[in-house]
Each structure stands twice: as C-alpha cells, then as structure tokens.
Amino acid sequence: GRAATVLDAEPPGQVxxxxxxxxxxxxxxxxxxxxxxxxxxGRVARAPIGDAMEPGEPTVDPRTLRANLDAAGxxxxxxxxxxxxxxSPERPGQHAALASQPDAxxxxxxxxxxxxxxxxxx
Numbered sequence: 001g002r003a004a005t006v007l008d009a010e011p012p013g014q015v016x017x018x019x020x021x022x023x024x025x026x027x028x029x030x031x032x033x034x035x036x037x038x039x040x041x042g043r044v045a046r047a048p049i050g051d052a053m054e055p056g057e058p059t060v061d062p063r064t065l066r067a068n069l070d071a072a073g074x075x076x077x078x079x080x081x082x083x084x085x086x087x088s089p090e091r092p093g094q095h096a097a098l099a100s101q102p103d104a105x106x107x108x109x110x111x112x113x114x115x116x117x118x119x120x121x122x
Contacts, residue, residue, distance in 0.1 A: 006108040006115050007033060007078075014073050016042070018094040019080035033076065042068030042094070062097035066104070069118060077104075077116040 007015075012032040018040075037045045040056040042065045058065050069077065077098060081091045091114065098104040098116045108115040 003078075003108055003110065003113045003115060007076075010076055010107075010117070013075045015076040015078060016069065016072070016074045017078045017080060019078075019092050020082055036072060036074060038069075038072060038074070040094070041065055042072065042074070044072050057093040058097055062100045065094065065097045066101045066118070075118050077118065079114040079116070080112065081114075082112045 010033065013034070014036045015033045016036055016038045018038070039045045039047075040058050041060045042058075060068070077094070079091055079095045079098075081095075083089065095114055098118075099106070101118075103119055105117045106114065107117050
C-alpha cells in the first residue's frame, strides 16, 4: 500500500518501529531500511519484549526521546497502531512526542500507520 511506497522512496538507513510490536513491517523490495528495536524511550533495547503488544508510554520528555533516537542513529520512525474494536484509537505516546519536535516531519499517516522522518529534509 501507500505506506510501503513511502518507505521504498526513503534513502537507506535505520528505522525504528513503535506500537504493535507483534507486527513486523516489510521494509520494501529494496531491503534498504534496517529495523532497530528500541525501548519506549527511544534507546536501543537491551531486554526482550516478551509478549508485550506495545513498548509502553515514554517515561522521558519529547526532547529526550528525540535525542535518544538520534543517538541510536534513527532517521525514520514507523508508528503502528492497528484499529481494533474496543481498543483506544490513540496512537502510542511516541507519536505525539514526535509531533512536537521541529525536525520531525510526518511523511504518511492512515488509520494503522504513521511514518516520520527525523532531521533535516533531504
């Protein structure tokens, strides 16, 4: 779909995924994006996630989350939040944190996926 098309158009680099952890997005036919598993605060995860559906709400402020993503070498973030009956429509807190950052650009959003580019526009 459209989200895959947007990801295919991005330059090679590392991508983080927040949200529904049991969903492993396909990162395009070029295989040019390398997924990096992070904790809820944007740091490289050091422990298994087990059977948690989501990474949990961030425990740091948005600027610290953004700095952690930068330190992890992340230039692209995918937030996956699939609609489900009885589930809150709210995306994980990382989505709102990115929306508050001046160098985060929303490339795509639909009911289940949001794609953010971090840093200066290319």
